[in-house]
Each structure stands twice: as C-alpha cells, then as structure tokens.
Amino acid sequence: MSRKGCFILIFSLILVFGMLTPVLAAPGIVDLIKPISDVKTVNKNMIISGWAEMDTVIEIRVYSREKKEVDGQETYSWEEYLPSGKEVRIIVGPTGFFARQVELKNGVNKIVINAVNPDDQQENIEGIVTLSSKEEVRQAVQNLMNTSFLDMIRKIIK
Amino acid sequence: MDKERIKTWVLVGLVLLSFAFTTQLWLSVPLERIISTSQTHSGQDSIKDYDLSSFVLPQWIVVNFGGGSHTKLINDSSNRRLFGDIYDGVSLITEHIFAGEQEIEFVPVEMEELDAARGSRSIEVEYKGSFDTALFEEVYGGGKNRDGFPFVGIKAVIISPGSDGEIFIYDGKSQGVFKTVLSTSGTGLDRLVKELEENDPVKYWTLREIGYSDNDKFYVPLEMGSFSLPAGTAVKEIDVSDQQLVDMYASDFFSDMSMVRKITEMNGSIIYTDGQNALLRINSGGSLEYLSYSYVGGDSGSTDIISAIHTAISFIEEHGGIPEQLFLEEMLEVAENSHRGYRFKFNYAYNGLPFFRKGALEASAVEVTVVEGRVVKYYRNIHQITRARIVQMPLLYPVEAADVVAGIIRGPGDAKVSPDILDMYLGYCIDIEEVRDYQIFPAWYIKTEEREFLVDAYRGQLVE
Numbered sequence: 001m002s003r004k005g006c007f008i009l010i011f012s013l014i015l016v017f018g019m020l021t022p023v024l025a026a027p028g029i030v031d032l033i034k035p036i037s038d039v040k041t042v043n044k045n046m047i048i049s050g051w052a053e054m055d056t057v058i059e060i061r062v063y064s065r066e067k068k069e070v071d072g073q074e075t076y077s078w079e080e081y082l083p084s085g086k087e088v089r090i091i092v093g094p095t096g097f098f099a100r101q102v103e104l105k106n107g108v109n110k111i112v113i114n115a116v117n118p119d120d121q122q123e124n125i126e127g128i129v130t131l132s133s134k135e136e137v138r139q140a141v142q143n144l145m146n147t148s149f150l151d152m153i154r155k156i157i158k
Numbered sequence: 159m160d161k162e163r164i165k166t167w168v169l170v171g172l173v174l175l176s177f178a179f180t181t182q183l184w185l186s187v188p189l190e191r192i193i194s195t196s197q198t199h200s201g202q203d204s205i206k207d208y209d210l211s212s213f214v215l216p217q218w219i220v221v222n223f224g225g226g227s228h229t230k231l232i233n234d235s236s237n238r239r240l241f242g243d244i245y246d247g248v249s250l251i252t253e254h255i256f257a258g259e260q261e262i263e264f265v266p267v268e269m270e271e272l273d274a275a276r277g278s279r280s281i282e283v284e285y286k287g288s289f290d291t292a293l294f295e296e297v298y299g300g301g302k303n304r305d306g307f308p309f310v311g312i313k314a315v316i317i318s319p320g321s322d323g324e325i326f327i328y329d330g331k332s333q334g335v336f337k338t339v340l341s342t343s344g345t346g347l348d349r350l351v352k353e354l355e356e357n358d359p360v361k362y363w364t365l366r367e368i369g370y371s372d373n374d375k376f377y378v379p380l381e382m383g384s385f386s387l388p389a390g391t392a393v394k395e396i397d398v399s400d401q402q403l404v405d406m407y408a409s410d411f412f413s414d415m416s417m418v419r420k421i422t423e424m425n426g427s428i429i430y431t432d433g434q435n436a437l438l439r440i441n442s443g444g445s446l447e448y449l450s451y452s453y454v455g456g457d458s459g460s461t462d463i464i465s466a467i468h469t470a471i472s473f474i475e476e477h478g479g480i481p482e483q484l485f486l487e488e489m490l491e492v493a494e495n496s497h498r499g500y501r502f503k504f505n506y507a508y509n510g511l512p513f514f515r516k517g518a519l520e521a522s523a524v525e526v527t528v529v530e531g532r533v534v535k536y537y538r539n540i541h542q543i544t545r546a547r548i549v550q551m552p553l554l555y556p557v558e559a560a561d562v563v564a565g566i567i568r569g570p571g572d573a574k575v576s577p578d579i580l581d582m583y584l585g586y587c588i589d590i591e592e593v594r595d596y597q598i599f600p601a602w603y604i605k606t607e608e609r610e611f612l613v614d615a616y617r618g619q620l621v622e
Contacts, residue, residue, distance in 0.1 A: 094574055
C-alpha cells in the first residue's frame with residue numbers, strides 16, 4: 001500500500017514539475033509598460049520602457065518598411081532606422097527600470113527588443129507600430145463621418 | 159652750425175614730447191579701466207538696468223502639444239528667442255489679470271481639470287518657488303492692490319491658448335487650482351506653439367508617461383543627443399589674497415572705515431567689525447556674510463514684502479553688484495529678535511540652468527534678510543566662469559542618473575531599488591571644495607522623499 005502511495009506521489013510530483021518546466025524555462029525577462037504590438041500612433045516619438053532584472057542587456061531596434069521595385073514588381077523590406085547619436089543598447093541599472101525614446105518613420109515600423117538577463121536567458125519581443133500623420137487621421141475620421149450608417153450596412157451585406 | 163641748429167630743434171621736440179607723455183601719465187582713468195571687470199566688485203557682467211520683473215522669472219516653460227507630447231524650454235542660448243517670445247505672451251495675460259480694466263474672476267477647480275489642460279495644447283510657466291501674489295501685483299499690476307484673488311501665492315501659470323483660453327493658476331501655498339477664461343488671441347501664443355511644434359523640439363515626458371511612477375509633476379527628456387552643455391572652470395568672486403579688493407568690498411558695508419577693526423583668521427578668512435553695529439566676514443572660500451546687530455536706520459514704516467524686496471535688491475547692487483542671470487528662488491517670512499521680516503533667496507544660472515554648489519547644496523547663492531526696512535543679514539557666494547569647453551561625451555539619461563542614486567541607497571541584500579523621485583532636472587554644479595580653479599559641470603539634481611542628490615551628468619558619479 002505504502003509502495004503504491006509512494007509511486008503515486010512521485011508520479012504526481014513529476015507531473016506537476018513537468019507542467020511547471022515550460023513556465024520556468026521561458027521567464028518574462030522584460031516587463032514592458034506598454035505593449036508594442038499592433039500600435040497605431042500619430043506621435044513620431046515612442047517610449048519603450050519597462051522593468052527587468054539588474055544587469056540585463058536590452059537592445060531596441062527600429063525597422064521601417066521600405067517599398068522597392070524589383071523587376072517591375074513592388075517588394076517590401078525592413079530597413080533599420082537609427083538616427084545618429086542614438087544607442088540601441090541599454091544595461092539595466094539598480095532601479096531595474098529602462099526607458100528609451102525611439103523615432104518612428106511614417107508608415108509601418110517594426111520594433112524588435114532583444115533582452116539577455118545575467119543568467120544568459122534570452123527574450124525577443126517584436127511589434128508592429130504604424131505611424132500616421134495627423135492629416136491622415138483627420139481625413140480618415142472625416143471619411144467615417146461622411147459615410148452614413150446605412151452605407152456601412154450595405155457594404156457589410158455586399 | 160647747421161648741425162647745431164638741428165640738434166637744438168631735436169632737443170626742443172624731445173622736451174615737448176616729454177611734456178605730452180607726462181600729461182598722458184596723469185590722465186584721469188576710471189577705476190573700471192584700471193581693474194579688469196572680473197576684478198571689480200560689481201559682480202559678474204553686472205546688469206545695470208533692471209526692475210523687479212528681471213528677478214521674478216520662471217525656471218522653465220513647458221509647452222504641451224497634446225496627445226502626450228511635451229517639450230521644456232530653458233532660457234538657454236538655443237531657445238532664448240522662443241523662450242522670450244512665449245514668456246512675453248504669457249506676461250501680457252498676467253498683466254491683463256493684474257492691471258486690466260475689468261476685474262478677472264477666478265474660480266477654484268479640481269486638479270483633474272488642470273491635468274486635462276496639461277494633456278492638451280497648453281503652456282505651463284513654472285516658477286522655482288510659490289511667490290506671494292503681492293509680488294505679481296507689483297510686477298504686472300504696477301502696484302495695484304486688487305481684492306478678490308482667491309490665491310495667495312503663484313507657483314505656476316497654465317494657459318490653453320485660444321479665443322476662449324483657459325487660464326489656470328496653481329497656488330503652491332494652498333495647493334489649490336484656480337481658473338478663469340480669457341481670450342489669448344492677441345498674444346501670439348497659439349502661433350508660437352505651432353512654430354515650436356514644427357521645429358520638432360526635444361520631447362519631455364512625465365514619470366507616469368514612461369511608467370516609472372505615478373508622478374506627473376515634472377518632465378524629463380529621453381533623448382540626450384541634442385543637448386550640448388559645456389563644462390568649464392570658475393573662480394571665486396572675492397579672493398582674500400587680494401587685500402586691496404577685499405578692503406574695497408568691506409568699505410561698502412561700513413560708513414566709517416576708521417572705526418572698523420580687521421581680523422585675519424588662521425584659514426585666511428577676514429573679519430571686519432565696528433564692534434557696535436555690524437560684522438562682515440569674508441571667507442577664504444570666497445563667500446561673504448554680513449550681520450547687522452542694529453535695526454536702527456531702516457525705514458521701519460516699510461515692513462511689507464514689496465518694500466522689503468526692493469531694499470534687498472538695492473542692497474545686492476550696492477554690495478557686490480547684481481550677478482548675471484540672477485533670479486528669485488524663494489521668499490520666506492522670518493522673525494529676527496521678535497521683529498517681523500523677510501528672507502529672499504536668489505540663485506543664478508549659466509546658460510539658463512541653475513547653479514548648485516558642491517558641499518553647500520542647501521545654501522543659495524545670495525540670501526538677504528530684511529527687517530524693519532533694513533538689511534540685517536546678507537550672504538553671497540558667487541563664482542565667475544572663466545573658461546568653458548565643449549565635452550565630447552553624451553549626457554547621462556535621467557534613468558541612468560536615477561540608477562546612480564539607487565546604487566547609493568540600495569541595501570546590501572536588495573536586488574533593485576526604485577527611488578521615489580519627487581523632482582529632477584539638469585543644472586550646473588560648482589565644485590567649491592577645490593583650491594583655486596573650480597570645476598563646473600552639468601549635473602542632474604534629484605529630489606527624493608528623504609534626500610537631495612547631485613549626479614555628474616557626464617561622468618555618472620554621485621557628486622553629493
């Protein structure tokens with residue numbers, strides 16, 4: 001009976017720790033204040049900030065989507081956008097806080113955050129941020145206001 | 159014979175020349191031309207034309223563009239024109255409030271309403287201290303004493319430009335917010351805000367916006383590449399080794415120098431006293447302290463704050479001169495031997511940034527106590543910048559400066575510490591602990607709940 005009990009206990013422990021392992025193996029190295037995925041903004045400057053363990057090395061890179069014409073066909077590529085004098089690397093200090101202002105280009109931008117904590121664990125966070133001009137937003141709102149509710153219903157039914 | 163005649167004429171010419179040069183030697187030359195400006199006791203590049211408004215100046219102006227976008231203007235060389243234009247526009251409104259034909263009614267509002275104005279298109283003019291309303295009445299109202307203002311002190315004026323512009327006054331003494339509605343169309347403020355926005359200035363953020371804490375009372379930049387703050391050296395205004403200069407300073411404080419005793423201390427400091435009325439101590443470090451024992455001779459009828467500040471400013475001008483970029487930092491009501499009076503604290507700036515003195519963070523550059531219309535205490539510690547050099551290093555980010563502070567206050571077992579920062583801004587630090595050439599360098603001033611810190615903004619080291 002006791003052997004059976006021990007077996008069940010060991011099996012249960014293996015099961016519990018087995019479930020916990022993926023959680024322990026992928027720790028949230030960086031805790032961002034604001035998410036960076038699928039953001040639409042009119043501000044050219046964006047803040048990437050958050051909390052992390054002291055001595056964590058964080059690299060923040062911004063890529064803008066550039067349109068190119070290859071053999072008469074439009075293709076898109078990501079090009080790193082780094083204004084002069086800007087550092088991409090941050091080493092988190094004793095406050096555990098980091099903050100960097102990144103500059104966006106008009107259109108679609110990709111932000112890539114790469115963090116490595118003192119235990120050499122790594123985390124990659126990516127997000128797409130779309131920068132629109134205030135004029136574009138104003139125009140979009142105007143179009144929305146000009147479209148009647150009935151037209152919108154008709155479009156949906158079609 | 160001819161040769162003899164030539165010799166005679168040459169001799170006559172030489173004699174005449176000697177007369178001419180002798181006259182030149184005894185020409186009356188003004189003192190300023192003999193002693194260079196830096197050695198005279200008229201202060202660093204003293205300004206002669208001034209009034210009270212020259213000292214009641216904002217420490218900075220924050221321009222909000224709406225949508226969480228702000229910039230902070232300091233009266234430095236790169237922003238002087240825009241800073242001046244915006245402040246002139248704000249001054250027109252302040253003048254209208256204090257001296258306009260119609261009475262302006264202010265109503266108390268909640269802080270949330272002020273926060274909403276700060277979140278949209280607006281201008282914030284912030285003073286170092288919360289100054290008595292009477293001071294603004296004097297500066298902008300030409301002395302008109304208006305009843306009915308619900309605020310007692312002004313710490314900040316916040317303006318939302320427009321035909322129905324909202325004007326907020328933040329009273330730092332009562333912590334209250336008061337609002338009125340006025341047209342700001344004639345001030346050009348709207349145009350200036352647009353112009354500034356088009357110039358794409360350095361953006362500033364509150365700690366709440368960057369997610370560090372809930373504090374939204376001050377702004378910090380997160381883009382340091384566009385700052386170009388020189389470092390340099392300075393000398394003390396009064397050098398005790400120059401006996402002639404020190405005696406000249408002292409003679410300004412005593413009407414009859416024949417009655418004055420001079421004592422030189424072991425460390426080089428010099429004390430002048432007439433034994434009865436006053437004592438002057440000029441420290442070897444270059445600071446000056448004056449103490450009057452007697453309240454006789456002052457205008458005892460003029461005990462109000464306005465008379466007191468005029469007395470204080472005149473005294474500064476007559477006793478060392480008005481240093482360039484001097485501004486009023488704080489005004490306090492004090493009691494000296496049961497006599498009511500006022501203490502005025504002044505500081506001065508370099509390129510728009512205030513000075514801090516290493517080893518004397520609490521002390522102001524100039525302090526004047528006026529009781530019964532007479533200056534009874536005077537403290538002055540001014541340094542003159544002799545050299546400035548461009549530093550090819552990036553300035554420390556504010557978060558990095560906070561890290562320096564956290565590193566100091568962190569206990570041995572603590573993994574990380576986030577100091578509760580109440581205020582933070584850039585200034586200049588003078589290392590007055592050195593012997594002769596004092597180093598000046600940009601520094602982050604950080605105020606937490608418990609202490610104040612200065613962090614070298616280039617080297618990232620704690621200064622104080």
